[in-house]
Amino acid sequence: MIVNLExxxxxxxxxxxxxxxxxxxRARDPxxxxxxxxxxxxxxxxQRASADLARLATFAAEPEARQYLESLVARAFAxxxxxxxxxxxxxxxxxxxxxxxxxxxxxxxAFHFALALFLAGSVFGMxxxxxxxxxxxxxxxxxHLQGDPRExxxxxxxxxxxxxxxxxxxxxxxxLMVHNTQVTLLAMALGLSWGVGTLVIVFSNGVMLGAxxxxxxxAGQGVFLLGWxxxxxxxxxxxxxxxxxxxxxxxxxxxxxxxxxxxxxRLRAATPxxxxxxxxxxxxxxxxxxxxxxxxxxxxxVLPYSAKIAFGLIEAAAxxxxxxxxxxxxxxxxxxxxxxx
Amino acid sequence: MSTSRLATxxxxxxxxxxFSFRLASPALRLAALAIDFAVISASWSVISILFSxxxxxxxxxxxxxxxxxxxxxxxxxxxxxxxxxRGQTIGKRLLQLRVIDERGLPLSFAQVVMRNLLxxxxxxxxxxxxxxxxxxxxxxxxxxxxxxxxxxxIWEPTEPMPDLAALRGEKYNSLxxxxxxxxRLRQAIAPAEARVAWQALARRDQLEAESRVALFAELAxxxxxxxxxxxxxxxxxxxEQFVRNVVDVLYLTRS
Numbered sequence: 213m214i215v216n217l218e219x220x221x222x223x224x225x226x227x228x229x230x231x232x233x234x235x236x237x238r239a240r241d242p243x244x245x246x247x248x249x250x251x252x253x254x255x256x257x258x259q260r261a262s263a264d265l266a267r268l269a270t271f272a273a274e275p276e277a278r279q280y281l282e283s284l285v286a287r288a289f290a291x292x293x294x295x296x297x298x299x300x301x302x303x304x305x306x307x308x309x310x311x312x313x314x315x316x317x318x319x320x321x322a323f324h325f326a327l328a329l330f331l332a333g334s335v336f337g338m339x340x341x342x343x344x345x346x347x348x349x350x351x352x353x354x355x356h357l358q359g360d361p362r363e364x365x366x367x368x369x370x371x372x373x374x375x376x377x378x379x380x381x382x383x384x385x386x387x388l389m390v391h392n393t394q395v396t397l398l399a400m401a402l403g404l405s406w407g408v409g410t411l412v413i414v415f416s417n418g419v420m421l422g423a424x425x426x427x428x429x430x431a432g433q434g435v436f437l438l439g440w441x442x443x444x445x446x447x448x449x450x451x452x453x454x455x456x457x458x459x460x461x462x463x464x465x466x467x468x469x470x471x472x473x474x475x476x477x478r479l480r481a482a483t484p485x486x487x488x489x490x491x492x493x494x495x496x497x498x499x500x501x502x503x504x505x506x507x508x509x510x511x512x513x514v515l516p517y518s519a520k521i522a523f524g525l526i527e528a529a530a531x532x533x534x535x536x537x538x539x540x541x542x543x544x545x546x547x548x549x550x551x552x553x
Numbered sequence: 554m555s556t557s558r559l560a561t562x563x564x565x566x567x568x569x570x571x572f573s574f575r576l577a578s579p580a581l582r583l584a585a586l587a588i589d590f591a592v593i594s595a596s597w598s599v600i601s602i603l604f605s606x607x608x609x610x611x612x613x614x615x616x617x618x619x620x621x622x623x624x625x626x627x628x629x630x631x632x633x634x635x636x637x638x639r640g641q642t643i644g645k646r647l648l649q650l651r652v653i654d655e656r657g658l659p660l661s662f663a664q665v666v667m668r669n670l671l672x673x674x675x676x677x678x679x680x681x682x683x684x685x686x687x688x689x690x691x692x693x694x695x696x697x698x699x700x701x702x703x704x705x706x707i708w709e710p711t712e713p714m715p716d717l718a719a720l721r722g723e724k725y726n727s728l729x730x731x732x733x734x735x736x737r738l739r740q741a742i743a744p745a746e747a748r749v750a751w752q753a754l755a756r757r758d759q760l761e762a763e764s765r766v767a768l769f770a771e772l773a774x775x776x777x778x779x780x781x782x783x784x785x786x787x788x789x790x791x792x793e794q795f796v797r798n799v800v801d802v803l804y805l806t807r808s
Contacts, residue, residue: 382617
């Protein structure tokens with residue numbers, strides 16, 4: 213029934229202590245390159261400790277030694293099998309030019325779904341305001357948009373608000389970046405509600421935008437609207453949709469329709485893409501926040517609408533090109549970056 | 554992988570080696586969260602002084618940088634430390650908790666980011682109600698962020714080297730003069746019974762006097778009932794010493 217525990221522990225203790233010391237050194241500096249000799253020693257000691265654990269579990273009944281060895285083997289197991297992930301270097305330019313756009317295209321079905329929802333919400337908001345102008349107060353929870361668009365445009369163009377804005381451009385930009393990023397991350401996180409929460413956020417944002425657009429169009433302020441919204445909106449709205457795309461990827465992994473993988477494996481497979489999309493969205497929102505604070509709030513005659521609209525269109529073209537073309541591998545290349553969706 | 558009522562997760566590697574992790578209780582995790590919150594608050598009160606220096610250039614820029622800085626710091630604190638310290642923040646390190654991949658592997662960066670970004674939903678509607686409820690209902694104490702990222706939070710107290718000093722007495726063991734009795738005891742005593750006796754000896758100093766006497770009396774009575782023993786073997790021997798002698802012949806071989 214029992215092995216000679218004392219002799220067993222006395223004989224094996226130096227090897228366990230050496231393994232423990234190596235693992236502690238790795239834990240202190242996980243990014244230190246592992247010399248070949250040390251790697252071999254680690255492997256040898258790990259295998260020995262594993263064998264000791266199996267032997268102890270089979271023949272002895274002493275819990276302390278077993279727990280100690282289990283802890284040791286668990287740490288060594290993680291060290292061995294996780295080595296590849298640890299040494300991967302961060303390359304921001306590759307991530308930006310290749311990883312992110314490729315991920316976007318690979319998961320473009322979720323983006324199209326988010327876009328369709330957003331457009332449906334916009335149409336709903338436009339129709340609601342067109343058919344019932346009183347709905348504006350319900351659909352647009354922003355105090356500064358409740359008034360007559362003509363009065364606001366006249367006030368903005370008179371330049372009376374610029375002095376006040378000039379003193380809070382920085383904090384306004386900061387607020388916008390943080391707020392929009394929080395909304396986008398929430399849209400992603402709500403993918404865990406099987407996508408229902410994400411759906412609500414995307415649709416409601418579409419409704420709000422549609423209501424604003426129709427309100428200004430009915431007031432004959434279409435040019436002002438384009439000059440006001442395009443510079444930051446062409447980045448901000450896609451960013452929110454990309455964050456939501458991450459939420460829908462998460463929801464699809466939860467639902468697992470047509471997938472044979474287990475839930476755990478589906479989520480594991482989706483996680484890197486979701487994170488890539490979220491980080492990309494956050495990056496876009498930083499740009500959008502800066503543009504909204506520093507450019508969008510300035511109107512004619514300070515900044516001609518044509519210039520603002522042209523700036524917005526250039527941004528939209530650049531974003532579209534980046535998402536659609538960047539990181540594509542040349543035809544015939546052996547390295548295929550894009551996987552089929 | 555299997556779980557038990559004692560909140561452990563047992564893993565079996567492809568090589569056939571099995572080991573277990575002790576899951577961190579929701580209470581311990583809450584305590585670590587509170588410590589991290591305190592660390593973030595205290596650190597930010599220092600860092601914000603640096604941001605306020607930007608006010609020399611522009612108060613507005615200082616305010617804007619401070620808003621973004623706090624967001625990045627509060628979100629990046631856990632992500633950065635869990636990535637750098639392999640699943641630990643300051644709170645987790647103090648309470649000996651660690652986030653691990655549910656397969657026993659180290660965390661990937663995507664897992665660290667995912668479990669932390671999903672705090673947005675775990676923290677809803679307030680005080681981590683959703684996450685706490687999910688952890689209580691989950692067999693592996695996972696909040697939603699852990700479920701999605703495929704991570705576990707484990708408790709890893711420092712495991713001491715097995716100490717045999719509790720048995721290594723130099724006293725005369727009368728049982729060793731009766732090899733037949735020793736052989737029958739080794740055959741009759743189950744591993745679980747041997748473990749109980751070992752633990753009773755290892756922890757004798759932690760027991761109250763009355764409890765200790767009662768425990769060793771019960772153990773000694775049980776061992777005596779397993780096989781007939783000559784009277785001279787038991788004469789003048791306390792229950793605790795008898796149990797010590799039994800464990801000695803079960804675990805240790807002496808020349």
